[in-house]
Amino acid sequence: MRSKANIKGHPIHPILIPFPIAFLIGTLVFDILRVTTGNSSYWQTGGYLEIAGIITALIAAIPGVIDYFGTVPPDSSGKKRAATHGLVNLTLVVVFAIAYTLRDDSSVGLIIALESVGTIMLFVSGWLGGTLAYRNQIGVDIRYAGAGKWNEAHIANSSGLIEVAAAGELKTDQMKLIHIGTKRIVLGNTGKGYVAFEDRCCHKGGSLAGGAMICGTVQCPWHGSQFDCKTGAVKAGPAKDDIAVYPVQEKDGVVYISV
Ligand code: FES
Known part of the structure; x- marks a missing residue:
């Protein structure tokens, strides 16, 4: 089903999601490096990555919401899967945002615990998103022989x-x-x-x-x-x-x- 948020038929949501995935996983990696090496510059980098991850996740959510309402067939198993995908994403962004607000040296353990939970949720959400794209074909502009363009x-x-x-x-x-x-x-x-x-x-x-x-x-x-x-x-x-x-x-x- 052709995405409603697309550029020349290419869905925008998959273009944007690698950014928050990389930034948020990077946050956890750099914060763990801070703990294991004691180098505070890793901590600073982790903080920057966390802000970048939260902002790009919110941006990536915009075409995702458009596709949820405009592309995913209503009253379908895909709609339920897409709702769960969105809810998991929203929750993990909140988890990373809480971790960011707690960000100081005395809460390192709690912050890493929260970021670990958020990262696990990121994998769950990625699994659901993959199923939506590769099995439910949300955003796929299908062109079998003679079918012409999506109408x-x-x-x-x-x-x-x-x-x-x-x-x-x-x-x-x-x-x-x-x-x-x-x-x-x-x-x-x-x-x-x-x-x-x-x-x-x-x-x-x-x-x-x-x-x-x-x-x-x-x-x-x-x-x-x-x-x-x-x-x-x-x-x-x-x-x-x-x-x-x-x-x-x-x-x-x-x-x-x-x-
Ligand atoms: S939804 Fe049509 S065959 Fe399963």
Whole structure:
């Protein structure tokens, strides 16, 4: 799913996160060096790294929050994972900030203990972030053969017959994610006509618009469940239930769906 916070399709969050990771782990390393060598300049460097780590973590959080609300599919296992990822990050930043405020020679043991806890949380958060990127494909701008560029539109909340595309807008096997109020609907061109179906895989909530549609079948990008785009029937698991489909009409060069 293409990131909402991107530069030419490249997600910004992964560009920024190496900075707080390096700075905050560096903080712990330099503070331990201070204790083991007795050299106070390591302590000073640790303090600078701690400030840099906290500031860059807050900056990196901005595109992360944008992706949480705009990219991660709602009501999905990925959404829960992303919420945990954000919460762990927020907590570890607070832990490092507390360590920084305590920073004087008499509290070295407590400071290193806090920074050790923060560093462990950093690894947990990194693990969750890696799963979001490499398994849930959050921020991945998927381009399977013939799929074209990511296509998404927002339409004001309404019901009845809604204009969603021009008739020639999508080539065969291309999809468009349409938001109508809080509804997420995928419009697809099967080559034998347009189809519309819900954007939520009923297994764990993967976004079908981020998957692949070939020969009238859409495959979920998360665990490979397949659905008939016209009827919504599940053709291959692990999903067990069908997805909702919506009536589509083409008239005078315009595609409409009924919701
Ligand atoms: S979320 Fe698991 S197959 Fe779609």
